[in-house]
Amino acid sequence: MSRIGADLVEAFEEMAAHLRGEIEVESYEVPADVLTPEKIRNIRRKVARSTKAFEADFQISARTMESYEQGRRKPDAAMTALLRIIDKEPEAARRALAS
Known part of the structure; x- marks a missing residue:
């Protein structure tokens, strides 16, 4: 078995043991200010109404x-700032970006 295959088997065994309540696994909380695909x-x-x-x-x-909405890409810092502005002040963003 390849190293990747062995790693996958180990990961699934760990997941199964967690689901059976035999072990605790490390968990993470996503900070509220992170732009997840759902938030975007x-x-x-x-x-x-559309992209x-x-x-x-x-x-x-x-x-x-x-790509952002499907989680294939993550916005960089500048895009995150722009999306937050659009979220809080969409009309101001529209006026600023009007041609």
Whole structure:
């Protein structure tokens, strides 16, 4: 068995032992200020009916938003700031980005 296969078997055995209550595993809490894919989707839905409409208003490509919403990509610090501004002050963001 390859090393990757052995690691997967070990991980599944650990998961099964946890589910049976035999061991405790380390857990993590996601800080409230982290933009999860669900939070990003909720921001977009609050201000636009689609990723295309969001793109038209805020100049963030529909594909980029889809990647964030599906968890395939994470926004960098500048994008996180912009998304937070859009969440709290969408009309101000629209005015600032208007051509």
